[in-house]
Amino acid sequence: xxxxxxxxxxxxxxxxxxxxxxxxxxxxxxxxxxxxxxxxxxxxxxxxxxxxxxxxxxxxxxxxxxxxxxxxxxxxxxxxxxxxxxxxxxxxxxxxxxxxxxxxxxxxxxxxxxxxxxxxxxxxxxxxxxxxxxxxxxxxxxxxxxxxxxxxxxxxxxxxxxxxxxxxxxxxxxxxxxxxxxxxxxxxxxxxxxxxxxxxxxxxxxxxxxxxxxxxxxxxxxxxxxxxxxxxxxxxxxxxxxxxxxxxxxxxxxxxxxxxxxxxxxxxxxxxxxxxxxxxxxxxxxxxxxxxxxxxxxxxxxxxxxxxxxxxxxxxxxxxxxxxxxxxxxxxxxxxxxxxxxxxxxxxxxxxxxxxxxxxxxxxxxxxxxxxxxxxxxxxxxxxxxxxxxxxxxxxxxxxxxxxxxxxxxxxxxxxxxxxxxxxxxxxxxxxxxxxxxxxxxxxxxxxxxxxxxxxxxxxxxxxxxxxxxxxxxxxxxxxxxxxxxxxxxxxxxxxxxxxxx
Numbered sequence: 001x002x003x004x005x006x007x008x009x010x011x012x013x014x015x016x017x018x019x020x021x022x023x024x025x026x027x028x029x030x031x032x033x034x035x036x037x038x039x040x041x042x043x044x045x046x047x048x049x050x051x052x053x054x055x056x057x058x059x060x061x062x063x064x065x066x067x068x069x070x071x072x073x074x075x076x077x078x079x080x081x082x083x084x085x086x087x088x089x090x091x092x093x094x095x096x097x098x099x100x101x102x103x104x105x106x107x108x109x110x111x112x113x114x115x116x117x118x119x120x121x122x123x124x125x126x127x128x129x130x131x132x133x134x135x136x137x138x139x140x141x142x143x144x145x146x147x148x149x150x151x152x153x154x155x156x157x158x159x160x161x162x163x164x165x166x167x168x169x170x171x172x173x174x175x176x177x178x179x180x181x182x183x184x185x186x187x188x189x190x191x192x193x194x195x196x197x198x199x200x201x202x203x204x205x206x207x208x209x210x211x212x213x214x215x216x217x218x219x220x221x222x223x224x225x226x227x228x229x230x231x232x233x234x235x236x237x238x239x240x241x242x243x244x245x246x247x248x249x250x251x252x253x254x255x256x257x258x259x260x261x262x263x264x265x266x267x268x269x270x271x272x273x274x275x276x277x278x279x280x281x282x283x284x285x286x287x288x289x290x291x292x293x294x295x296x297x298x299x300x301x302x303x304x305x306x307x308x309x310x311x312x313x314x315x316x317x318x319x320x321x322x323x324x325x326x327x328x329x330x331x332x333x334x335x336x337x338x339x340x341x342x343x344x345x346x347x348x349x350x351x352x353x354x355x356x357x358x359x360x361x362x363x364x365x366x367x368x369x370x371x372x373x374x375x376x377x378x379x380x381x382x383x384x385x386x387x388x389x390x391x392x393x394x395x396x397x398x399x400x401x402x403x404x405x406x407x408x409x410x411x412x413x414x415x416x417x418x419x420x421x422x423x424x425x426x427x428x429x430x431x432x433x434x435x436x437x438x439x440x441x442x443x444x445x446x447x448x449x450x451x452x453x454x455x456x457x458x459x460x461x462x463x464x465x466x467x468x469x470x471x472x473x474x475x476x477x478x479x480x481x482x483x484x485x486x487x488x489x490x491x492x493x494x495x496x497x498x499x500x501x502x
Contacts, residue, residue, distance in 0.1 A: 177434035179491050180415055181480040183427060183466065189225045189475040190444070191218060196469035198456050200241035200250075205461040209250060210469055211238025217252055217262075222460060225477065231262060233269055240283040242292070249306070253280035253294055259304070273304045275311050281323055288329045291348075295322030301336045303348070313351040317344055326367045326376065331390040335376060337364030343378055345392050357392045359385060366408045368416070370430070379405040379418055384428070398433040401426045407456045411463030419454025419468060425478075434493060447472040 194213030201208045207228060211217050217238055219229040236256035243250055249270075250262040259280060261271035278297035285292055291312065295301040301315040301322050320340035327334050332345035332354050343357040343364055362381035369376045374389045377398075384398035384405065403420035410416050414430035427437040443452040453471040460467070466478040481489075 175432040176495075177429035177432035177436060177491065177493055178414065179486050180413070180427070180429060180436055181482075181484040182437050182489055183425075183439070183478045184481050185476060186465070186479040187225050187477040188444070189220060189477070190473065191227055192216070192473050192475075194237070194473060195451075195471045196455060196473060196475055197237055197239050198241045199458050199467050199469045199475070200243045201458050201460050201467065202243055203245040203461065208458070208460070208467055209241050209243065210475055211241050211252060211254070212473070213237040215254075217241070217250070220475070222465070229267060231267065233260060234258060236279070239279070239281045240294075242283045242285045244285055244306075245287070246290070247306075251283055251285065251292055253283045253296070255279035257296075259283070259292070259294055261306070271306075271309055273302075273309055273311075275302055275304075275314075276300075281321060282325045284325050284327045286327045286329075286333065291327075293325050293327055293334055295325045295336055297321045299338070299340075301325055301334065301346070303334070303351075313348070315344075315346050315351065315353075317353050317356075318342065320363075323363065323365045324367045326369050328369050328389075330374065332392075335367055335369075337367050337378055339363040339365075341380075343367070343387075343392065345390070354390075355392050357387065357394075359394055362404075365404070365406050366418075368408045368410050370410055371412050377408060377410065377416060379408040381405060384408065384416070384418060386433075396433055398428055398435075400435050406454060409457045409459050409466065411459045413463055415463075417457060417459075417466060419457050421453040423452030423454065423470075425454065425468070436491065436493075441468075441470065441476070443472040444474050 192210065192212040192214055194215075196210050196212045198211040199208060201222070206222060207219055208222055209217055209219050215232065215234045215236060215238065217231040217234075218227060219231070220226065221228055231250075231252075234252065234254045234256055235258075236254050238252055238254045240253040241250065248264045250264055252260050252262065257276050257279060259273035259276065260269050261273070262268065263270045273292070273294070276294065276296050276298055280294050280296035282296075283292060283294045285306075290306045292304040292306050293301055294304065299316070299318045299320060299322060301318075302311055303313040303315065304310070305312055315334065315336065318336065318338040318340055320338050322336050322338050324337040325334065331347070333348045334346040336344050336346065338344070341358070341360050341363060343360070345354045345357070346352070347354040357378075360378065360380045360382060364378050364380045366379040367376060368379075375395065376387055376389065378385050378387065381404045384401065386395040386398070387393065388395050398416070398418075401418050401420060401424070403422045403424060405418050405420050408416060408418045410430065416428040416430050418426045418428070420426075423441040423443070425439040425441065426435050427439075428435050441452050441454070443449060451471045451473075454468050455471060456469040458467050459465065464479060468476045468478065470476060
């Protein structure tokens with residue numbers, strides 16, 4: 001019998017085992033789905049009775065919320081005017097009674113809701129100290145009235161620094177730009193044999209000078225554009241020029257480490273200023289003192305006495321080339337921009353840095369002082385930034401010139417021009433930071449397409465002519481279009497979002 005049982009018993013095939021397992025899993029899944037469905041039905045039955053019924057309001061939470069809202073919106077308002085008698089509920093009651101008399105059945109009186117909200121607001125106003133002090137919405141925790149000052153019986157609000165920033169952000173709006181006539185090319189002057197790296201205009205507005213990589217300085221007639229004089233003496237590129245408004249002197253600096261003073265009555269060099277350890281990139285003249293300021297590759301700006309050739313100060317602190325320098329009569333008297341991405345404002349009395357501005361992320365290659373305002377502008381590859389003197393407080397950005405800005409210039413009509421390495425000129429409205437015109441300069445015949453960069457620019461004394469020094473060895477003179485009107489050239493301006501300040 002044992003043998004018969006063992007012979008008759010056979011193990012089930014593998015495919016039958018797998019089928020059983022799949023069937024067991026399917027039955028288990030069906031069981032889980034059923035349980036989930038039963039749970040959903042139970043939940044539905046449990047909450048169906050309270051469906052669409054609002055949760056009862058929590059008075060303390062509403063009062064806390066209203067207190068925060070009042071403090072945020074009305075913290076600068078200390079006193080609330082006396083409440084006037086509410087006429088709206090009486091009108092509603094009278095209207096409701098009239099409707100009842102007329103036989104109308106639908107009567108809606110919303111006094112209960114209004115009264116409830118009034119109680120919440122009053123509770124929120126009294127929440128800081130649980131008692132009402134007059135008509136004050138928010139308790140005043142500042143100095144006493146005799147210390148804070150009183151004007152017309154009311155206290156002067158004293159804001160914290162954080163509150164001032166919030167109020168400034170709220171009051172910031174996009175200013176509508178003023179209409180300016182578009183600019184057009186007036187004249188192209190050729191004569192240099194190398195890149196034109198610098199330009200300076202005579203204070204009498206009769207001529208202007210240009211310095212080039214061909215090691216020469218040329219004097220041009222501003223009215224006709226004809227060549228008047230060529231000065232030779234540098235042994236490398238002439239990188240900067242400055243014309244004295246007090247003496248018949250022209251100052252030039254170059255990559256040959258030389259700082260020269262030219263007497264334009266004798267047309268020769270009368271002074272040399274020795275001290276720079278490498279190439280000199282920029283120079284300017286102090287408007288009220290007999291001082292010459294130069295900056296160069298040795299990361300310093302040097303202040304020279306024009307008459308004695310003595311080195312008055314060595315303004316050190318930059319960690320890279322000093323690319324641009326400007327001077328003014330008020331503080332700060334000297335401002336320098338460097339390839340270390342910083343701007344330094346200098347105190348000439350101490351010969352030290354007054355403040356350092358680190359907002360830029362790229363090299364600062366140009367600076368310009370506004371002729372009428374107590375402000376200045378800096379140009380770099382990331383942005384044009386406007387600063388307020390004397391401490392260099394940041395005011396606004398001028399964004400949109402996405403190139404390496406080599407030079408900027410401002411005239412008295414609040415027109416700012418920026419020129420870049422890619423041969424583009426952008427014309428900006430100073431107050432609104434709106435770019436009202438963009439020009440792509442074409443290189444001269446015989447020059448490469450890449451040789452269209454703008455290296456330097458300057459307005460004449462009247463501000464009606466713009467002179468640009470370019471990489472195609474030419475000098476271009478621009479002027480406003482006299483025939484343009486707001487009707488023929490409308491201002492294509494649309495308000496944008498608030499500008500970022502960083």
